[in-house]
Amino acid sequence: MTARFGVIGWPVAHSRSPLIHNYWLQQAGIDALYERVPVPPEADFRATLETLRAAGFSGVNVTIPHKEAAFTAVDTRDAAAEYLGAVNTICLTPEKITGHNTDGLGFIDSLQDAPERLTGPALVLGAGGAARAILGALIDAGIGDIRVANRTRARAQSLLDLAPASDGVRVFDWDDRAVAAQDARLLVNTTSLGMQGAPALDMPLDMLAPDALVADIVYTPLTTDLLARAQARGLTPINGLGMLVHQAAHAFALWLGHKPQFDTNLRDQLHKDLGEA
Ligand SMILES: NC(=O)c1ccc[n+]([C@@H]2O[C@H](COP(=O)([O-])OP(=O)(O)OC[C@H]3O[C@@H](n4cnc5c(N)ncnc54)[C@H](OP(=O)(O)O)[C@@H]3O)[C@@H](O)[C@H]2O)c1
Incomplete structure (x- = not known):
C-alpha cells in the first residue's frame, strides 16, 4: 500500500x-x-x-x-x-x-555549507516563531554571546525569558541593532523584512566581523537585498533555502x-x- x-x-x-x-x-x-x-x-x-x-x-x-x-x-x-x-x-x-x-536543527544544518565555523558573537534580528527556534538552536550549539534585536522589544525579552539557558543572551532595542552587530560573526535575519512585497531590511553591515556569516531565512526572493549587500562586502551570504x-x-x-x-x-x-x- x-x-x-x-x-x-x-x-x-x-x-x-x-x-x-x-x-x-x-x-x-x-x-x-x-x-x-x-x-x-x-x-x-x-x-x-x-x-x-x-x-x-x-x-x-x-x-x-x-x-x-x-x-x-x-x-x-x-x-x-x-x-x-x-x-x-x-x-x-x-x-x-x-x-x-525541526526548524532549529534545520537552520544549524543550513550553515554547514559555509566554510566558516559556526561561532559567536551572533546577532538575531526578530523575535517571532522562527527566531525562537533559531535562538534555541544557537544556545544548544554552544554559542556564548547571542544578541537579539526586535522591533517590539518586549517580544524579544519574552523570548529570552523562555530560553532554557539564556545567560549569554542579551536583548537590544531595534534602533540599536547596528551597535548590537559589533564584531558579530553571525547575523541572522528572521524578520519578514526583505520578503517579496515587504520593505527591505535596513541593517548596516560595517560593524560585523570581516569573516561574518550573514543568513537570511527569507527565501522569496532567494537573494534578498541583505544577502546581496553581504556578498558585495565579501561576507558569506546564506539564503533561506537551506533551512x-x-x-x-x-x-x-x-x-x-x-x-x-x-x-x-x-x-x-x-x-x-x-x-x-
Ligand atoms: N527558511 C525557512 O525555512 C523559514 C522558516 C520559518 C520562517 N521563515 C521566514 O521567516 C520570517 C519570519 O517568520 P516567523 O514565523 O518568525 O514570523 P512571525 O512570528 O510573524 O515574526 C515576524 C518577525 O518580523 C518582525 N517584523 C515584521 N515586520 C517588521 C517591520 N516592518 N520592521 C521590523 N520588524 C518587523 C516582527 O517584529 P514584531 O515582533 O515587532 O512584530 C517579528 O520579529 C518569514 O519571512 C518566514 O517566511 C523561513
Whole structure:
C-alpha cells in the first residue's frame, strides 16, 4: 500500500514541501506520496490528525497557522517542541501521535555549507516563531554571546525569558541593532523584512566581523537585498533555502529513518520553482 505523508496548512498551495519530500521519496524508491492538506484555522486539529491517521497517513508537517494547535493536539512532544511551544512535524502511529520541531536543527544544518565555523558573537534580528527556534538552536550549539534585536522589544525579552539557558543572551532595542552587530560573526535575519512585497531590511553591515556569516531565512526572493549587500562586502551570504530543506530532511528522518541529502538536482528544482535560475 502506498504510504501517505503531507503538509497541513492554510493556505498551503504555496508550500514547497511536496516538491522536496516527493523528490526524496522517489529517489529512495519508497512507495509513498506527500500531499498538500488544506485545513482551515477553525478546524479541530486533533480530529484532523485522527482522520489523517485513519486515512493511512504516517507523518505530516505543520505550517501556518497550525503549529501551536498541533502542539496541544499531540500525545507527546520532543524537547525542541516543548521549548518552542510549537510543532512542525508529527509522527502518526496506531499507538500514539508525537510532535517534533525541526526548524532549529534545520537552520544549524543550513550553515554547514559555509566554510566558516559556526561561532559567536551572533546577532538575531526578530523575535517571532522562527527566531525562537533559531535562538534555541544557537544556545544548544554552544554559542556564548547571542544578541537579539526586535522591533517590539518586549517580544524579544519574552523570548529570552523562555530560553532554557539564556545567560549569554542579551536583548537590544531595534534602533540599536547596528551597535548590537559589533564584531558579530553571525547575523541572522528572521524578520519578514526583505520578503517579496515587504520593505527591505535596513541593517548596516560595517560593524560585523570581516569573516561574518550573514543568513537570511527569507527565501522569496532567494537573494534578498541583505544577502546581496553581504556578498558585495565579501561576507558569506546564506539564503533561506537551506533551512527549509534541512528542516524537511530532519522530518523525513523521523518518519523513515534516514536523513536525505540536499543535492544539486533538488537545489536546481527549487531554484526553478522559486523563479531563480
Ligand atoms: N527558511 C525557512 O525555512 C523559514 C522558516 C520559518 C520562517 N521563515 C521566514 O521567516 C520570517 C519570519 O517568520 P516567523 O514565523 O518568525 O514570523 P512571525 O512570528 O510573524 O515574526 C515576524 C518577525 O518580523 C518582525 N517584523 C515584521 N515586520 C517588521 C517591520 N516592518 N520592521 C521590523 N520588524 C518587523 C516582527 O517584529 P514584531 O515582533 O515587532 O512584530 C517579528 O520579529 C518569514 O519571512 C518566514 O517566511 C523561513
